[in-house]
Amino acid sequence: MLTCHRRLCDLYMCLDLHEISTVHGFHVRQLLRELQLHCGVCGDVIGEKDEKLRPLPCYHIIHERFVVLKYYSKFAKDHFL
Incomplete structure (x- = not known):
């Protein structure tokens, strides 16, 4: 799940879809906090x-x-x- 969100964040950033990238970036940070x-x-x-x-x-x-x-x-x- 973490890898998927991280890759989607990068993909949408490359496509200049910053709002969608930000959502996936939020999920990446949230998962990292939870996993510690x-x-x-x-x-x-x-x-x-x-x-x-x-x-x-x-x-x-x-x-x-x-x-x-x-x-x-x-x-x-x-x-x-």
């Missing part, structure tokens, strides 16, 4: 835009870029420090 999905690392809201996410074993969801940083930091510590 936040990145476990940075705290940003998840779902406002297309982004790569990763689930952790503890069931938290984080941005994929933080997984890469985690492994890079571990590699650097193991090999250079």
Whole structure:
């Protein structure tokens, strides 16, 4: 449902149908508030835009870029420090 509203919001904005786009944008924000999905690392809201996410074993969801940083930091510590 969230993805549908987000895509419809973008589509109607591209078609210069701003009133309809605003309605779908409202539904996107409402669903995001209800779901309360936040990145476990940075705290940003998840779902406002297309982004790569990763689930952790503890069931938290984080941005994929933080997984890469985690492994890079571990590699650097193991090999250079």
